[in-house]
Structure formats: structure tokens, C-alpha cells
Amino acid sequence: TFQHYFKRINLRRNDLRRSGLTMVTQLSNAEVQFIIDGVEQDFRSDGRAAEDYRQIELETRVLPNTNGSARCKLGKSEVLVGVKAEVVDVDVHAPHIGKLMITADLSAVASPKFVGKGSEALENDITNVLSFLYNSTETVPLKDLCIVKGESCWLLNIDVLFVQCGGNLFDVASIALKAALYSTTLPTVRVSGEGIEMEMEVSDDPYHVWKLDVSSCPICVTLHQIGSSFAVDLSEEEVACSEGYLHVGVMPDGEVSSMEKAGAGNIDPTTLLEMVEVGVRVGEEIHRQLNKQLDAERSLAKL
Amino acid sequence: KQWYQRRVRGSRYRGEVGDIVVGRITEVQQKKWKVDCGSRLDCQLQLSSVYLPGNVLRRKNLNDELMMREYFSEGDLICAEVAEVGNLDGMLKIHMRTHEKYGKLPEGLLIKVPSVLIKRSKLHFHRLPCNATVILGSNGFVWVGPHFIPEQPIEAISMTLRETIARLGNVIRALAAYGVQLFDTIILTGYDISLKYKVKELLKPEVMEHIAQESYEHSQHQTL
Numbered sequence: 001t002f003q004h005y006f007k008r009i010n011l012r013r014n015d016l017r018r019s020g021l022t023m024v025t026q027l028s029n030a031e032v033q034f035i036i037d038g039v040e041q042d043f044r045s046d047g048r049a050a051e052d053y054r055q056i057e058l059e060t061r062v063l064p065n066t067n068g069s070a071r072c073k074l075g076k077s078e079v080l081v082g083v084k085a086e087v088v089d090v091d092v093h094a095p096h097i098g099k100l101m102i103t104a105d106l107s108a109v110a111s112p113k114f115v116g117k118g119s120e121a122l123e124n125d126i127t128n129v130l131s132f133l134y135n136s137t138e139t140v141p142l143k144d145l146c147i148v149k150g151e152s153c154w155l156l157n158i159d160v161l162f163v164q165c166g167g168n169l170f171d172v173a174s175i176a177l178k179a180a181l182y183s184t185t186l187p188t189v190r191v192s193g194e195g196i197e198m199e200m201e202v203s204d205d206p207y208h209v210w211k212l213d214v215s216s217c218p219i220c221v222t223l224h225q226i227g228s229s230f231a232v233d234l235s236e237e238e239v240a241c242s243e244g245y246l247h248v249g250v251m252p253d254g255e256v257s258s259m260e261k262a263g264a265g266n267i268d269p270t271t272l273l274e275m276v277e278v279g280v281r282v283g284e285e286i287h288r289q290l291n292k293q294l295d296a297e298r299s300l301a302k303l
Numbered sequence: 304k305q306w307y308q309r310r311v312r313g314s315r316y317r318g319e320v321g322d323i324v325v326g327r328i329t330e331v332q333q334k335k336w337k338v339d340c341g342s343r344l345d346c347q348l349q350l351s352s353v354y355l356p357g358n359v360l361r362r363k364n365l366n367d368e369l370m371m372r373e374y375f376s377e378g379d380l381i382c383a384e385v386a387e388v389g390n391l392d393g394m395l396k397i398h399m400r401t402h403e404k405y406g407k408l409p410e411g412l413l414i415k416v417p418s419v420l421i422k423r424s425k426l427h428f429h430r431l432p433c434n435a436t437v438i439l440g441s442n443g444f445v446w447v448g449p450h451f452i453p454e455q456p457i458e459a460i461s462m463t464l465r466e467t468i469a470r471l472g473n474v475i476r477a478l479a480a481y482g483v484q485l486f487d488t489i490i491l492t493g494y495d496i497s498l499k500y501k502v503k504e505l506l507k508p509e510v511m512e513h514i515a516q517e518s519y520e521h522s523q524h525q526t527l
Contacts, residue, residue, distance in 0.1 A: 026327060026378040034410040034448075038465060045412050047469040047502025055507060 068184025076166020098145020250283025325440035352398035411448020418443035
């Protein structure tokens with residue numbers, strides 16, 4: 001049965017090479033077998049269990065000319081997120097809420113593969129997954145972003161820039177996104193008058209600002225199927241041995257905000273349910289740690 | 304006296320005759336394999352310089368040429384010795400001199416470290432007392448795995464052996480991250496120091512720094 005598996009993994013290598021999801025595309029059958037056996041026994045090549053993440057480094061307010069920003073490092077992947085707000089006209093179909101626009105950008109610094117149009121496919125994937133994550137109105141309170149109902153609202157332009165790619169891009173981007181939104185401050189707007197005489201005054205005072213409520217912002221947990229088992233936060237060698245993978249959007253209270261299956265390869269239905277369960281458990285723990293560290297950083301700033 | 308400075312990171316491996324390297328097969332060509340050793344050009348492994356299954360060294364015929372992919376195929380990890388260094392382009396020609404240690408590597412872990420960190424010594428193939436084998440390729444490719452004899456199947460890797468291999472791998476990564484030169488005694492020292500941590504704790508930067516520092520100091524005391 002391993003010979004069969006090796007054939008499937010070898011076919012998947014072209015898919016991996018094109019997608020840029022991992023820089024490692026060639027492994028010997030012996031290495032693949034070692035990695036698969038490890039994951040199935042819950043003891044991976046670096047000693048982690050299937051549910052363990054690597055160390056996450058996070059810093060907010062790193063970009064001075066944005067409303068909010070964050071830099072996150074997970075393993076070898078490093079991502080920079082900037083939030084810039086602008087006042088725009090409301091959407092005709094949703095006149096009482098604000099808007100969010102997420103764009104992912106893979107810098108050519110991360111890999112020569114990303115020069116020119118080489119990064120388009122992966123950028124689209126990441127943009128779609130992150131946008132889908134924040135699709136519902138229950139994640140970011142978009143009502144708070146409305147300035148004048150039916151007229152103007154805030155549009156948050158969120159740019160996700162990958163400076164280094166070392167696996168697990170979706171998860172690190174979602175963590176940095178939440179941290180950037182946490183650090184986002186928006187100027188207060190004073191609205192006077194009505195109808196044609198309405199005047200909007202955006203305050204210049206740097207202390208006259210308000211913060212977004214990120215208590216329902218989700219993060220993405222990516223689980224890959226390896227052999228007959230699955231794992232989170234894969235290194236690049238492990239990704240080269242995996243088949244299908246699942247993105248689970250987990251909110252801080254344990255609710256699932258979105259779910260997306262990707263990759264060439266199928267996932268067993270019973271394994272799928274287990275994956276979602278583990279994804280929720282891991283996601284809740286990450287939210288707990290993330291909130292603790294973000295609050296600690298904010299209290300440092302106040303001092 | 305003339306001094307020269309070698310860069311730790313960013314410089315590629317420059318082979319010398321007699322070096323033992325660990326490489327990955329990238330292409331199967333007519334009568335030779337192309338091997339990636341982390342140098343500027345891929346190395347060449349001639350069909351005439353390998354032992355056939357059954358430890359036979361004979362003149363290879365057309366049949367052997369057609370069976371090349373059965374022997375080593377793309378992606379396989381091999382351990383070999385540098386036979387020649389090309390004059391003009393620096394392309395290495397590697398060969399497998401004896402059958403006891405050179406050949407295809409079985410299940411295990413490959414770690415890439417800067418090639419400068421591998422000290423040139425008499426022995427690169429270390430059978431450690433903790434049941435694991437470490438091959439310190441001069442090109443910076445370090446392989447950690449169970450004891451093995453090439454061409455012979457290995458037994459299933461037990462949980463304790465898997466832990467040992469993972470622990471050695473993390474220790475090597477920690478030493479390499481802090482620019483410590485790698486050789487068997489310092490790796491064993493690092494392994495002993497790391498025993499008080501769980502294997503996955505060795506991924507933390509503070510722990511890595513502690514292990515690298517203590518191993519280095521220990522090795523300095525030993526030489527004095």
C-alpha cells in the first residue's frame with residue numbers, strides 16, 4: 001500500500017511545485033515513510049505531536065503610517081499585515097455596515113518563484129481563504145464601521161505581505177490579521193447637519209480615536225491529511241508528504257466561521273469530522289494565548 | 304602569515320577529493336546520475352563507480368544501464384565520496400568506494416546546515432551508542448537515522464529510536480543555529496545536555512541557545 005501512496009505523492013509534486021505551497025518538492029520514499037509513520041504515531045520528526053504549533057512571534061504597531069499593523073513569525077514564515085482605513089460610500093445592498101477588503105501579496109524576497117506573475121495563484125488562494133474567513137457580519141462588527149447610514153462608512157484595506165515563506169502561510173496570516181485589527185485605531189468622525197448640508201469632520205487629534213472590537217475575529221487552522229492521520233502546522237517536508245488539507249475558521253468561543261477543503265487528494269469523511277474537532281480545540285487555545293499576549297502588549301504601551 | 308576569512312552563511316559547498324557527502328538524486332541520465340550536493344553545480348555519479356546489488360563491482364552492460372532507475376531514482380538520498388573535482392567548472396564526481404557505508408540511505412531525517420560548520424575529520428559516519436547513526440556530510444547535509452547496512456532492509460523504527468532521532472535532529476539544528484562546529488563528540492554532549500528537556504521543547508530559542516552554549520563550553524574544556 002505504501003507503493004500506491006508514493007505514486008499519489010509523486011503525482012502531487014507537480015501541483016506543489018506550481019502552487020508554491022512548499023519549497024521542498026523532492027523527498028525520497030524512505031523519508032516520506034519516516035514522516036508518515038511519525039505523524040501516525042503522534043511523534044513528528046522534530047518531536048512535536050500532531051496538534052502542536054511551533055513558536056509564534058508577534059509584534060503589533062510596526063508600520064507607522066497605518067491605522068493598525070502586525071508582524072508575525074511562525075517557523076520560517078514571516079508575514080506583515082497593515083490596515084489602512086478610508087471613508088467611502090456605502091454599498092447599496094448593505095447601507096448600514098462598513099466594508100473590509102483583504103489582499104495578499106507574496107513578496108519576491110520570499111522566493112524567486114514569486115517574481116512577476118509567479119505568485120498569482122497562491123496569492124489568490126490566500127486572499128480567498130482569508131476573505132471567506134471574515135465573510136460573515138458576526139466576525140468583525142461591521143455595524144461599528146458605519147458613519148452615516150445610507151451614505152458613508154469606513155473601508156478597511158487590509159494588506160497581507162509575506163516576507164518569508166516557510167510553510168503554513170494561511171495560519172500565520174490569519175493570526176497576524178487578528179493582531180493587526182486588534183491594534184487598529186480609527187479617528188472619530190463628527191457628523192453635523194442633515195441632507196445636503198451634512199458635514200463630516202474626521203478628527204485630527206491622535207488621541208481622539210476608538211478601537212475595533214475583535215472579540216469575535218476568527219483565525220484559520222490548517223490541517224493536512226498525512227497517511228491515515230492528520231496534523232497542524234506542518235513543516236515544508238511534511239507538506240510534501242501530505243495530500244488534501246482543510247482550512248477551519250475558528251472563532252474565540254469555539255464556533256466555526258468557515259471551512260474549506262483544498263489540495264489534490266481526498267479526505268476520509270470520518271477523518272474530516274475529527275479534523276474539525278481538533279481544529280476547534282487548537283484554535284481556541286491559540287485565541288487564548290493570542291488574547292493574553294495582545295492584552296499584555298497593550299498594557300505595556302499604556303505604561 | 305596569510306589569513307583568509309570564510310563566510311558562514313551564503314557561501315556554497317566547495318568539494319575536495321576525499322570528502323564524504325550526502326546528496327539527493329535529481330536526474331537519471333545515460334550511464335550517470337546527477338546528484339544535488341548543495342554546491343554550485345550538481346555532482347555526477349557514474350554508473351561505473353557504484354556497487355550493484357549483491358556487492359558486485361563489475362563492468363556494467365546495457366542491461367544495467369536500463370535498470371538504473373531501479374537502483375537509484377529521483378529524490379533518493381545517497382552517501383558517497385568525492386573522487387574528482389573538475390578543473391574548469393568545479394563540478395564534483397562522486398563514487399561509492401566500499402559497500403559497507405555508501406549507498407542509498409533508508410528511513411531517517413535530513414538536516415541542512417552551512418557546510419562550513421562540518422569539520423573535516425577521518426570519520427564522518429558515526430554509529431552513536433544511543434542506537435542512531437549520524438552521517439555528517441562535508442557539504443552540510445547531515446543525515447540522522449537508525450543503524451543500517453546498505454542494501455539490507457531495516458526493522459521498523461521503535462518509539463524510543465524515533466525519539467532519539469528527533470532529539471539528535473533538534474540538537475544538531477540548535478548547534479547549527481549558533482554557528483557551532485559539528486563533530487560527533489559535541490553532538491553527543493549536546494544530546495546529554497538536552498535530556499532534561501522534552502524533545503519538542505528543544506525547538507524553543509532559549510533552549511537552543513542554552514544547549515549550543517553549554518556544548519561549546521564543554522568541548523572547549525575537553526580540549527584544554
